[in-house]
Amino acid sequence: MLPPRAGELSAHPTEGARPAMTMTSMVRRVWQSQATAVLVIALAIVILWYGGSIVMNAQLQRDAFENADQKDYTSAQFIAGTLNMERPKLPAPHQIVRELDKTVLQIDPSSKRSLVYHGIVTLQATLLGFSIGSILGVLLAVLVVHAASLDKGLMPWIVASQAIPIIALAPMIVVILNQFEVTGIVPKAVISAYLSFFPVTVGMVKGLRSPDPLQLDLMRTYSASRPETLFKLRLPASVPFLFASLKVAVAASLVGAIVAEVTKSEDGGLGARLLAGSYYGQTVQIWAALIAAAICACVLIGIVGSLDRVVSRRMGYAR
Amino acid sequence: MTLVGGRSDETEAVPRSPRPPGGGKRVIDIANLSLTFMTADGPVHALSNIDLAIEEGEFVSLIGPSGCGKTTLLRVIADLETPSQGTISVNGESPQEARLKRAYGYVFQAPALYPWRSIAQNIALPLEIMGYSRAERAARVKKGLDLVNLQGFEKKFPWQLSGGMQQRASIARALSFDPTLLLMDEPFGALDEIVRDKLNEQLLRLWDKTGKTVVFVTHSIPEAVFLSTKVVVMSPRPGQIHDVIECKLSRERTLDIRETPAFLDLAHRVRQGLREGHSYVD
Numbered sequence: 001m002l003p004p005r006a007g008e009l010s011a012h013p014t015e016g017a018r019p020a021m022t023m024t025s026m027v028r029r030v031w032q033s034q035a036t037a038v039l040v041i042a043l044a045i046v047i048l049w050y051g052g053s054i055v056m057n058a059q060l061q062r063d064a065f066e067n068a069d070q071k072d073y074t075s076a077q078f079i080a081g082t083l084n085m086e087r088p089k090l091p092a093p094h095q096i097v098r099e100l101d102k103t104v105l106q107i108d109p110s111s112k113r114s115l116v117y118h119g120i121v122t123l124q125a126t127l128l129g130f131s132i133g134s135i136l137g138v139l140l141a142v143l144v145v146h147a148a149s150l151d152k153g154l155m156p157w158i159v160a161s162q163a164i165p166i167i168a169l170a171p172m173i174v175v176i177l178n179q180f181e182v183t184g185i186v187p188k189a190v191i192s193a194y195l196s197f198f199p200v201t202v203g204m205v206k207g208l209r210s211p212d213p214l215q216l217d218l219m220r221t222y223s224a225s226r227p228e229t230l231f232k233l234r235l236p237a238s239v240p241f242l243f244a245s246l247k248v249a250v251a252a253s254l255v256g257a258i259v260a261e262v263t264k265s266e267d268g269g270l271g272a273r274l275l276a277g278s279y280y281g282q283t284v285q286i287w288a289a290l291i292a293a294a295i296c297a298c299v300l301i302g303i304v305g306s307l308d309r310v311v312s313r314r315m316g317y318a319r
Numbered sequence: 320m321t322l323v324g325g326r327s328d329e330t331e332a333v334p335r336s337p338r339p340p341g342g343g344k345r346v347i348d349i350a351n352l353s354l355t356f357m358t359a360d361g362p363v364h365a366l367s368n369i370d371l372a373i374e375e376g377e378f379v380s381l382i383g384p385s386g387c388g389k390t391t392l393l394r395v396i397a398d399l400e401t402p403s404q405g406t407i408s409v410n411g412e413s414p415q416e417a418r419l420k421r422a423y424g425y426v427f428q429a430p431a432l433y434p435w436r437s438i439a440q441n442i443a444l445p446l447e448i449m450g451y452s453r454a455e456r457a458a459r460v461k462k463g464l465d466l467v468n469l470q471g472f473e474k475k476f477p478w479q480l481s482g483g484m485q486q487r488a489s490i491a492r493a494l495s496f497d498p499t500l501l502l503m504d505e506p507f508g509a510l511d512e513i514v515r516d517k518l519n520e521q522l523l524r525l526w527d528k529t530g531k532t533v534v535f536v537t538h539s540i541p542e543a544v545f546l547s548t549k550v551v552v553m554s555p556r557p558g559q560i561h562d563v564i565e566c567k568l569s570r571e572r573t574l575d576i577r578e579t580p581a582f583l584d585l586a587h588r589v590r591q592g593l594r595e596g597h598s599y600v601d
Binding site for chain 1: 448
């Protein structure tokens, strides 16, 4: 057991005096130190943000005072001004919090001015796209692993597909699907799936090839068929790889859905919110939508992570 | 820790197959077999002019230094490698036909248990692939666990067991579908000598009780002499059979037999064979 460090000693004056630490006190200390780290970093970001807001909005504020013919202002007034502008270059954190409070908590969620409404629109496209992308990703990986010709013939196309900027491709997908009268959520889900299948394919190709030669030889001694080897060996062995890929894929799905909404903004969604905000110079609204998107991503990755832990425990991967 | 299950009535129920020396059915017949691996550094002659016949109920050990081709020979029998020339038959058929008929159980150097399956599910793996019913699978898993004395561990995952227990589980898995031929590739190589001694004794009981034909790869002279009816001494570069030594020790032998003159004499002959095959030359 390591001796407690100086910083920890001062935080827990009684800890050092104990001859042996119990399991719970150790767990508590680790948790506490992690919570401290998280708080310190969050605080640093907020301070930097406020500093940035003051610097970024300084010129706007000087212009504002000049236009109002106000010459004798104190620094406190100046700083207060930069942090409370209607259309700042960089809104201050409390402005974004106020905007989030208004658009998430105050406004009725069914209203088009509610961020909850737009968030749900985005999440629907994200989840549909994520499902399509994950299934497609796994199927492609199975094909690539089982046919050498596809490994050579398909993989370059899969890689190339990701080299095209999605922002250029998204409008074309919308137009093409529109030709076939596919509208609504589906084009957005397709764009979302386009971004999310790739990490799943790459991860699953690696995962499906992860069984060692002995494990594969074993299947051969049973003269197992390829589907049997797939279902009883390759797929279970690839589960840790699958979850690692899904975490990347779910974030990519969200990005895809938002990009699709910027292209196809009539149905609303966080992307449409971003577009409208930049149209009217509503930076507070843009930042509020960005924060909402980040929270959505965190929640989605958190859900995939919890699922990962449950499955890992059931499959004996977690010890 | 026993490899052979406890109840005495069960032991009585299994008929001892008669094993007249040299008069049984040919299980494995190898003639003039060679295998050359093509590598980037040129051809490697893993096996050269191998002639070997193994009869039903025999316990044959393949012994030799690393690189003498003993594992390759076992893999050829199992149809995990294809010979370059020569003939081989397993149960009178090609190794591939025998493999497709699931003629043998194979125990690898490492347990090769699937980490996401419990011990019971690992033992049931071949049974699932071979299409046994759920009830039959449960019955055979129970029998297998009893056989290798792993009762109570069926729900554990492999990492929760010691190396010796894992290897016993892999033996139960190889025996679960009751193949008449058991191919074992240094199954106890990674275990300490105490555990190895115990498992050797238990494997011998198992063989005596079930009458299976066993082909056993090892690089331990005492292990080979103790277990076998026939020790095949192999030599490297190219891998070939140097000598075949018949061991006519009592079937009911225990570990104590290792101190008898008969045993030491056989061990000496094996060592001499290895020396003649330049196994001790760097």
